[in-house]
Amino acid sequence: MQQTLAPSLTSAWIDAWNDGDVATFRKVVTDDYARVSRSTGTSHTLEQIQEDISAIRSGFPDLTTRIDSVVEGEDQAVIFWTSVGTHTEAFLGVPPTGRRVETRGCNHVRLADGRIQREEVTWDSSELLHALGVRHLSDAAPQATDVVVDDLSGEPDPDVMKTFNRQFVTGVTVVTTRDGETPKGLAVNAYASVSLEPPLVMVCVQKTSSTYPALFSGTHLGINILGTDQRDTVATFASKTADKFADLDWHAGPHGSPLIDGSPACIEAEIRERFQAKTHTVFICRVRHAEVSEASPIVYKAGRFFDSDDLQPL
Ligand SMILES: Cc1cc2nc3c(=O)[nH]c(=O)nc-3n(C[C@H](O)[C@H](O)[C@H](O)COP(=O)(O)O)c2cc1C
Structure with a gap:
């Protein structure tokens, strides 16, 4: 498969999220660069992204992001990423919990002349909110401390x-x-x-x-x-x-x-x-x-x- 995403692009991308500074990232995006959320449909410019990163980092000051994998195509790629941080300030309306949480997402990156022109972000904020104690579909999954399921005998049976x-x-x-x-x-x-x-x-x-x-x-x-x-x-x-x-x-x-x-x-x-x-x-x-x-x-x-x-x- 054709390699489309130069290491300089991914390192500038990761530095923006890890250092909160988009100066290097600015050099690898086009003038009309936009970052679009697939869940809300909102489109942000580079300047707004600086604010977005600051907002997230204010909730999770020790936030670190890593790239798990990149699926590449012609003039486009999908970056799968994971961020880990400690929730020490209010975020998305949730008061500080002190919890260390992990959240995952993927960004569909479109390239023009070797630069990033558009990023479409698929990120499930409800998963992060769940980790902060806000209800989410994954409430269906057992927690480590739960009795798994009682069967008819009344005995907890992990294999039920x-x-x-x-x-x-x-x-x-x-x-x-x-x-x-x-x-x-x-x-x-x-x-x-x-x-x-x-x-x-x-x-x-x-x-x-x-x-x-x-x-x-x-x-x-x-x-x-x-x-x-x-x-x-x-x-x-x-x-x-x-x-x-x-x-x-x-x-x-x-x-x-x-x-x-x-x-x-x-x-x-x-x-x-x-x-x-x-x-x-x-x-x-x-x-x-x-x-x-x-x-x-x-x-x-x-x-x-x-x-x-x-x-x-x-
Ligand atoms: C009858 C049968 C049903 C399965 N159903 C599922 C399923 O519903 N979801 C799932 O993620 N894996 C399911 N699996 C397991 C996957 O097929 C299996 O983990 C597979 O090795 C995954 O391959 P991959 O890692 O190459 O994608 C099922 C396996 C069998 C034999």
Whole structure:
């Protein structure tokens, strides 16, 4: 893949956030540079960013930011970053908590003549607010000190959720995306149809997945429902194999998402929301394209796979 983001750009970017001084950063951006928040739609100039950085650093004076990874394309890149700091002054209306918190985001950077012209920031302030004690979706996840879940015997059983999940029968999908020209994907059974009107679906993906950075930065994703004769494909996509598409026939959907040939059904959907839930991200997507065949879907129950043609009607 073409390298677009010079080290001088990333170091000026990181210095601006770590030192609170945009002087060096000024040299690597275009005159019409703008930083746009994808959550609020607000657009800020370089001067306003100086104020934004100062505001954040006043809440977290020891704030340090690091770049976790950079996904590069032609004249554009996505920077995945993590900031860590101690909350010693009021921030976003939350009084100082003294908590040391971590927040993550990603910036879609567009380049013009080797300089940064535009940054689109995807940052979930509610995740940071949650870390400061403000309610967030991740409240669903257990805290270290919680009794995990009580089962019917009244005894706390850390494995009860696993037992519960083993009683839930699902199909298996492969969720796909592209990292540049490279197709990527992973096996996912955390799929659900959200609504028919509008046609919304959701998938839930672990942030440690190697597919996750490309999935997160994409505009669309593919969801392939796997069939009874695709047992090997399930195994491939549940693994960390480098090129999972090497022995596979697939085609691109209208927006480029890999759709696996021979699957009982495939959709391509536009990513509309990315909800952070601690270790996972819930993607809410609007379906844009669908392909359905007569092939029988594979069934997944309690860690095993079954043939849906063998099911007995009740
Ligand atoms: C039946 C099955 C269902 C799975 N469902 C999910 C899921 O819903 N979300 C998820 O993040 N991982 C799920 N996984 C695990 C991933 O497929 C697995 O961690 C994979 O190795 C990730 O690959 P990657 O790191 O290359 O993206 C599932 C695995 C299996 C076998």
